[in-house]
Amino acid sequence: MPVKITKKFSFESAHYLPLFPEGHKCKRLHGHSFKLEVNLIGEINEQGVVLDFGDIKKIVSPFVNKLDHYCINEIGLAEQDPLLSNPTSENLAKWFYLQLKPLLPLLENIRIQETCTSSCTYSPN
Numbered sequence: 001m002p003v004k005i006t007k008k009f010s011f012e013s014a015h016y017l018p019l020f021p022e023g024h025k026c027k028r029l030h031g032h033s034f035k036l037e038v039n040l041i042g043e044i045n046e047q048g049v050v051l052d053f054g055d056i057k058k059i060v061s062p063f064v065n066k067l068d069h070y071c072i073n074e075i076g077l078a079e080q081d082p083l084l085s086n087p088t089s090e091n092l093a094k095w096f097y098l099q100l101k102p103l104l105p106l107l108e109n110i111r112i113q114e115t116c117t118s119s120c121t122y123s124p125n
């Protein structure tokens, strides 16, 4: 029977949403304390776990550190990455999913929370 597990991360980043209309508050440079949830699903192995949480942390942390205390748009523009150049929660969740899925085959979805009341879950399946 498949079991779901979740590993949570957080990072502080600046961003702006360039495709929002002039005057919209999200078009201005601002910051969030982003919360990231990495959700996996799989069978319990002979160790009694789906995957070692420490192994998940080792795999995910470089991607979190890449964004932490940076302006995400600047990374996106430097790397010509359309998701990071327009870093909505939806695009950030998709970016994390696309980065992590090859490294974490049990990855089911990514949840990004940018405020206490606003979050997005990217779940392509």
Ligand SMILES: [Zn+2]
Binding pocket: 015, 026, 030, 031, 032, 114
């Ligand atoms: Zn924002």
